[in-house]
Amino acid sequence: MSQSSGSEPVTEPLTVADVLALLQAAAPPELAEDWDSNGLICGDPAEPVRTVLLAVDPLTAVVDEAIGRGVDMVITHHPLYLRGTDHVAATDPKGRCVHRLIRAGIALANAHTSLDAAHGGVADALAARVGLLGTRPLCPSPVDPAQGIGRIGELERPTRLRDLAADVAAALPDSAPGLLVGGDPDAAVKTVAVSGGAGDSLLAAAREVGADVFLTADLRHHPATDHLEGGRPHLLCGTHWATEWVGLPPLAARLEAAASERGRRLEAYVSEVVTDPWALRLSTGS
Template identity: 50%
Template sequence: MIAALEARYDPALAEPWDAVGLVCGDPAEQVRSVLFAVDPTSAVVDEAIAAGADLLVTHHPLLLTPVHGVPADDPKGRVVHRLVRAGIGLFVAHTNADRAAGHGVSDALAAAVGLVDAVPLEPAAAPGAGLGRVGVLREGISLGQFAEQVAMALPTTPGGVRVAGDPERLVRTVAVCGGSGGSLLAAAAAAGADVLLTSDVKHHPAVDAAEVPGPALCDVAHYASEWPWLPVAADLLHRDLGGQVQVTVSGRRTDPWTFRVDGRLRR
């Protein structure tokens, strides 16, 4: 099982600071059922236990920073204890899944919003691997229409889709990066993108981007931008293992924001 996952999401592609691979569990244990999720939250663990899963595969790490213990009275330690008691392993594919060639997080995002001929925005050494993707829409549409297309393609979240740019701007070439991809704005501009779709864009870079020629910005919830990878990864694992393992995608929304209040515009 671990070999099959690492064959698709090579740990060598991960950032040096990242924490990927098997977090807890016995690599020799037989796995019959796998649950895929973006985040290893307590609600997702509830779901894994209720489903009788043997392995939980998440995109985001549980233990990203160094730890010296996992006591059960600590929120992350409690997750580890609950997984171990239930006999459920935890495997993380994070920045290695971001960079994976052909079936990574940004590949899935690109496909979800209708891009074709997508290639890495920031290539890695391995062929087809790298951060972000840039591709084209089959037909040019306005930025407003593209934003609506994004909203229909991705999970609904309270934050919705935020756009910086003229809604009538023609969009044909699109750069995407699942997760926090604001740092790829210059690469998107160099690739001739009309818009960069990503998450967690900060105020000052967005203001600066509006002052110079370059891509418009389309900002969605971090969770929403990475969710399309889950069914892709689940289907790949199912096929790689000859259909012998049951795979399920979590139904839990792990976007942390719960509601939004739109205030009246003040004069």
């Protein structure tokens, strides 16, 4: 360890590869769904990293923020190319993001369903925002049944659906679409299932485990109406961005702590850029 002219020791910075290892320790790749993409998207594993920016989506506004902050690495929840690509030419927004990041010397990595499923990940963070106790996975992972997609747990005391919805709306970061409520607003509820991001595919699972309410996002008309015709759980539908953003502050804290445990310093910033596609909500009708 070298010494500066002052009294504080100077340590070697983490590398891109080091930060990726910390990320994968927090969100183990083996927990990811088989259709998913997680890992290093662009960047040199040997380059130093002192600062990272965490965001939900690798979009232009996030790249703007990363360059403006002068960070060394961006970690997003969503992959840049979920379905793969055969080019990264700067002829479309995704390609331009890659070129801008490389020119600025900024690496890009992501942890998607691996972070959704992990201990302390998106599902746990969303459950904590709701105030759930005794949580367990909604859909346990075959790799580790103690982890998995979604969580189910109990509220400290029964409440009305409308009151739970008000608490959830206040606990989520703000975005234009807000929170939708499906079911009887005055129904008594206590057992709550949650899953950040698109939750159509988990409606049956939430019913099977006996949830009174299912909080998720991106619910489509027909799956939601057909589900509600069959009874509980009632539905709370937030936005994809808001229900997944809640997993970023805990991840930032874990990365900083893990770096500190290794005698290194890492500053992790959480982007507050709202990357929901909707910028304005207007009430319809008279």
